[in-house]
Amino acid sequence: MAIDSDKCLAAGTGSSLDAAAALFHSLSDGTRLAIVRRLANGEARVADLVSELGLAQSTVSAHVACLRDCGLVQGRPEGRQVFYSLAPPELLDLLSAAETLLAATGSAVSLCPNYGTDTGAEVTG
Known part of the structure; x- marks a missing residue:
């Protein structure tokens, strides 16, 4: 690829x-x-x-x-x-903030109809 x-x-x-x-x-x-x-x-x-x-x-x-x-x-x-x-080194802060945000939103992001991972649909963007 x-x-x-x-x-x-x-x-x-x-x-x-x-x-x-x-x-x-x-x-x-x-x-x-x-x-x-x-x-x-x-x-x-x-x-x-x-x-x-x-x-x-x-x-x-x-x-x-x-x-x-x-x-x-x-x-x-x-x-x-x-x-x-x-x-x-600030990239580590961004990764940590992303993990905190993901924990706070639960499964909402993975269920997103456009970019989610649990929908089985092809991701676009």
Whole structure:
């Protein structure tokens, strides 16, 4: 599955709403969110993420590149390897706030007819 990392960026960057939309869009993919959640526990190589998430190397690499292009992940080269970590520490605060919000809303979000996970319908957006 090929990912165009340019899709991580908002079409217009003139307003804070565009920037916020780009941020949430970058986290809206389940694979990217899984990578971010994993990196919240410490740095990892693509090979580590492949092993831990059970995904193809090309898929993980494309999603890591997207997150890197969005400024959410940074790489630290060490020899021939690159160790990835979360770039802004505030991302941990956002993840924590999201978990709190999900706990407060119960199953409402997962039952959402447009984006929910329990509807069985194809997600659009």
